[in-house]
Amino acid sequence: MDSISSSASISTPSFRCFDPTSSYPDVPNGGRHFPKMIPTANSTAGDNFKTGMGTRTNSEPKIVNGTAGYVLEDVPHLTDYIPDLPTYPNPLQDNPSYSVVKQYFVNDDDTVAQKIVGQKNSPRGLHFRRAGPRQKVYFESDEVHACIVTCGGLCPGLNTVIREIVCGLYYMYGVHKVLGIEGGYRGFYARNTIPLTPKVVNNIHKRGGTIIGTSRGGHDTSKIVDSIQDRGINQVYIIGGDGTQKGASVIYEEIRRRGLKVVVAGIPKTIDNDIPVIDKSFGFDTAVEEAQRAINAAHVEAESFENGVGVVKLMGRYSGFIAMYATLASRDVDCCLIPESPFYLEGAGGLLEYVEKRLKEHGHMVIVIAEGAGQELLSESMRNMHQQDASGNKLLQDVGLWISQKIKDHFTKQKMAICLKYIDPTYMIRAIPSNASDNVYSTLLAHSAIHGAMAGYTGFTVGPVNGRHAYIPFHSVTEGQNKVVITDRMWARLLSSTNQPSFLDPKDVLRVKQEDETRTLLTGGDDQA
Numbered sequence: 369m370d371s372i373s374s375s376a377s378i379s380t381p382s383f384r385c386f387d388p389t390s391s392y393p394d395v396p397n398g399g400r401h402f403p404k405m406i407p408t409a410n411s412t413a414g415d416n417f418k419t420g421m422g423t424r425t426n427s428e429p430k431i432v433n434g435t436a437g438y439v440l441e442d443v444p445h446l447t448d449y450i451p452d453l454p455t456y457p458n459p460l461q462d463n464p465s466y467s468v469v470k471q472y473f474v475n476d477d478d479t480v481a482q483k484i485v486g487q488k489n490s491p492r493g494l495h496f497r498r499a500g501p502r503q504k505v506y507f508e509s510d511e512v513h514a515c516i517v518t519c520g521g522l523c524p525g526l527n528t529v530i531r532e533i534v535c536g537l538y539y540m541y542g543v544h545k546v547l548g549i550e551g552g553y554r555g556f557y558a559r560n561t562i563p564l565t566p567k568v569v570n571n572i573h574k575r576g577g578t579i580i581g582t583s584r585g586g587h588d589t590s591k592i593v594d595s596i597q598d599r600g601i602n603q604v605y606i607i608g609g610d611g612t613q614k615g616a617s618v619i620y621e622e623i624r625r626r627g628l629k630v631v632v633a634g635i636p637k638t639i640d641n642d643i644p645v646i647d648k649s650f651g652f653d654t655a656v657e658e659a660q661r662a663i664n665a666a667h668v669e670a671e672s673f674e675n676g677v678g679v680v681k682l683m684g685r686y687s688g689f690i691a692m693y694a695t696l697a698s699r700d701v702d703c704c705l706i707p708e709s710p711f712y713l714e715g716a717g718g719l720l721e722y723v724e725k726r727l728k729e730h731g732h733m734v735i736v737i738a739e740g741a742g743q744e745l746l747s748e749s750m751r752n753m754h755q756q757d758a759s760g761n762k763l764l765q766d767v768g769l770w771i772s773q774k775i776k777d778h779f780t781k782q783k784m785a786i787c788l789k790y791i792d793p794t795y796m797i798r799a800i801p802s803n804a805s806d807n808v809y810s811t812l813l814a815h816s817a818i819h820g821a822m823a824g825y826t827g828f829t830v831g832p833v834n835g836r837h838a839y840i841p842f843h844s845v846t847e848g849q850n851k852v853v854i855t856d857r858m859w860a861r862l863l864s865s866t867n868q869p870s871f872l873d874p875k876d877v878l879r880v881k882q883e884d885e886t887r888t889l890l891t892g893g894d895d896q897a
């Protein structure tokens with residue numbers, strides 16, 4: 369990367385740090401004491417955010433500009449705020465399994481492009497630091513005290529990620545101290561910890577759920593970092609969705625503010641596949657596969673009865689990827705409804721007209737609906753717009769029940785007998801163990817996170833970008849949401865496979881296209897294949 373010049377916005381140390389284990393009576397914090405910090409000249413840079421300890425300062429994004437429109441969105445490193453840290457040779461170089469690999473270590477300058485489709489004169493665009501083992505590490509094996517926490521909803525593969533962090537640290541880096549934090553973020557200060565060894569985690573990948581438990585809500589940054597500091601933890605692996613990664617980001621900022629040699633590594637989890645930048649989230653494939661079983665049941669029921677209608681509700685709060693992929697894979701679905709594509713019931717081109725047409729032509733039909741679809745149509749009485757869960761996520765009404773009732777009411781009025789079966793497999797598709805490909809994917813995620821942490825990178829989420837694993841700054845994955853783009857080819861494929869109406873008039877199509885163009889310009893990413 370000789371041609372690359374650093375821009376002025378590269379973050380520089382905000383604090384000089386002292387021994388994290390010592391305490392100073394002159395730094396009060398609710399009766400506890402933290403290592404003394406000396407703010408440096410640029411410690412006021414960045415945006416302010418509030419936590420339990422008052423107004424704090426966010427570190428700035430690390431942006432590196434190169435030639436021909438090359439931009440690197442880099443991740444923080446411990447040496448950004450703790451200069452002169454000693455380094456050690458990577459123990460992997462003596463590992464018999466890995467020493468045979470030609471060029472095992474990743475070149476420090478390697479980056480991964482977010483946009484891989486280009487034209488002759490198009491700018492090179494956004495890049496992320498390539499994940500993988502480095503020649504030098506910033507921790508000695510017996511110095512590492514790692515912890516793992518899982519937050520948010522369940523997802524197939526959670527146990528595999530936990531297993532592979534424990535085994536990877538143990539077998540690749542000789543790290544023997546790993547703690548499981550019980551019950552999500554609040555577990556740091558309100559629950560017990562579980563020592564995790566390769567023996568404890570040996571068989572857990574065959575089970576659904578998470579052996580260390582999870583929760584929503586309960587994110588008290590100060591208490592979490594106090595607990596990290598008190599326990600002498602110096603590598604924090606945080607597995608969770610968009611909310612969790614936001615939580616990880618503020619934990620990282622607080623750790624940095626205190627000047628601690630503690631890395632924070634996020635592993636993105638969400639069966640909804642709604643985390644931006646990364647290709648796909650782990651557990652998604654498994655969930656889609658399981659959803660097929662529900663669709664299959666709905667189809668068998670529907671085709672066995674006169675005017676049979678099968679309705680299947682699948683997860684997907686804001687993003688309809690599970691519904692879209694399950695529909696495309698199944699080929700038995702006549703209509704797929706997702707949050708990104710508004711629809712209407714009555715009148716010409718509406719859903720009820722389509723159901724009637726389909727029943728008259730085929731005698732049966734299957735509808736797949738994502739839980740977040742059509743929420744705006746639910747009547748006021750059914751809506752609970754202001755209800756939220758413990759993490760502040762909007763609570764949704766059961767759109768599957770609602771749409772089933774609307775279809776029944778319509779055909780009662782038409783005096784046409786139908787036989788409707790509603791299947792709600794919601795939790796079944798996320799409470800199962802991961803399939804083979806998600807197991808392998810989860811293993812790679814865990815390994816990428818470990819390599820990054822050992823190499824001193826921090827404040828990052830790991831994930832594949834165009835097939836290559838990369839370290840991605842938290843803000844890149846928390847500032848947006850991955851959604852089905854209904855003007856891209858994948859949704860068109862779906863429409864052509866189901867033959868359903870698009871429910872859009874030409875004006876809507878134009879508006880949606882314009883929104884998508886703005887999105888592509890802002891993110892610099894490619895359209896959905």
Ligand SMILES: Nc1ncnc2c1ncn2[C@@H]1O[C@H](COP(=O)(O)OP(=O)(O)OP(=O)(O)O)[C@@H](O)[C@H]1O
Nearest residue numbers: 520521584585587608609610611612614615638759
């Ligand atoms: N803005 C935020 N700042 C700090 N912590 C947050 C924030 N949003 C959510 N969290 C914390 O992250 C944890 C998980 O959040 P949430 O319940 O939204 O699940 P998630 O990680 O988004 O996963 P899922 O995909 O299941 O929704 C909770 O403990 C919550 O308190």
Ligand SMILES: O=P(O)(O)OC[C@H]1O[C@](O)(CO)[C@@H](O)[C@@H]1O
Nearest residue numbers: 521522638639640683684685757
């Ligand atoms: O009932 P819970 O645990 O809040 O989870 C439901 C939500 O979790 C998700 O699966 C995301 O993890 C959403 O699709 C769904 O709305």
Ligand SMILES: [Mg+2]
Nearest residue numbers: 520609610611
């Ligand atoms: Mg979420």
